[in-house]
Every structure is written in structure tokens, then in C-alpha cells.
Amino acid sequence: MKVGDVELRDDIFNVEVNRHVLWEVVKWQLASRRQGTHSTKTRGEVSYSGRxxxxxxxxxxxxxxxxxxxxxxxxxxxxxxxPTDYYYNLPKKVRKLGLKMALSSKAQEGKLLIFDSINMGEVPKTKKALEFLQNMGIKDSKVLIVIPEKDQVVMKSFRNLQTVRVLPVEGLNVYDILWADVLALHKEAIEKIYERLSA
Structure with missing residues (x-):
């Protein structure tokens, strides 16, 4: 599959999408995020006399x-x-497959953009972040920007924008990909995605 002038691997960006697999992975992700600290008192725990x-x-x-x-x-x-622990184990194969399907769904729908660089300078500036979105033509969309590795300046520049999320490749996940209207990938992040999904 080709996006712009970049050739993408079909085994990661052109996989047949199975909605049930995506649902399973999202359900697992959201279950893992639950704190499970809710608690109520039974009749043996309330502070009243037992008379x-x-x-x-x-x-x-x-x-x-x-x-x-x-x-x-x-x-x-x-x-x-x-208090309850809601975590349950989902096979690694299913998790990887879900991520490939989420990436493929964006590529197949034409909602995948690839950019060469994202220069925010040395100090975080929301104004520069807005300029970047304007230049990409995605200012009014929900956007997930994927960068090769953690970059505090980039992440803080976009932090005040509610419709934009920035993730390094190691944090890329199905829920955030499906949340976004547009997936914007840094060119250098593509190789790291290959490494992560081929391991």
C-alpha cells in the first residue's frame, strides 16, 4: 500500500479488518485502565451499635x-x-493483530497521513502546534500524532488541544487509533512500528 510517496508494508497497513477483534482489544484496554477502587460498607462495617x-x-x-x-x-x-481488579489476559497475538487492523482501517479509509518532521523549537508552544495542524490541513479533526520516541516539547505543545493526542510508537494502541479521525505518522515512526509488530 502507498500513502503519498511512502510505500507501506501490506502485512501491517493492508490487513483485512475484523471488527470483533478490534472490539476485543478495546474492551481489554479499557478493562486494564479501570482502577477498581470503588467500595461500599456492608452492615458489619457501618458505625452503628449491634443492639x-x-x-x-x-x-x-x-x-x-x-x-x-x-x-x-x-x-x-x-x-x-x-475493590476489584478488572485486568484479564488477552493473547499477545490478538493484541498485535488488533493493532495491525486499526492501522489498516485508517490506511484503507484514506485517513492516514505521513509527515517528514515536526519542529516545535526548544520551548513548547501551542501556537506552533496549531500551525502544524493548519499546514497538514487537519485543524478541525480529531488527530492522533505518532512520533518515533517521547519528545516533551512536542507533547507539551499539543497538550492544550483537546482534539489532538500525541503518542510515541511504544504507546501506540488500538483505542486511540480508533478514537482519531486522522492518524498522522512521522516517517521515522514507521520503521519502529514494523519492529514492534514483527517482534
């Missing part, structure tokens, strides 16, 4: 145990959430 509210029989009232029972306002929560 029985009223005698079991003879008062004409309904039967009740202690004040912390889950039927009372402020009582314990029955079957509430507890």
Missing part, C-alpha cells in the same frame, strides 16, 4: 435487628461493589 432495636415480639412493630441493616437509610449496602 437489637426492639424486641422480636409483642410490640406490634415489624421485626428488626440492628440499626446498620441494609433496609435503613444510612445502613450497610447489600451486595454493593468492593
Amino acid at each position: 437489637k432495636l426492639l424486641p422480636q415480639k409483642g410490640t406490634g412493630n415489624a421485626r428488626h435487628g440492628d440499626r446498620g441493616a441494609n433496609i435503613f437509610v444510612g445502613g450497610g449496602i447489600a451486595h454493593g461493589p468492593k
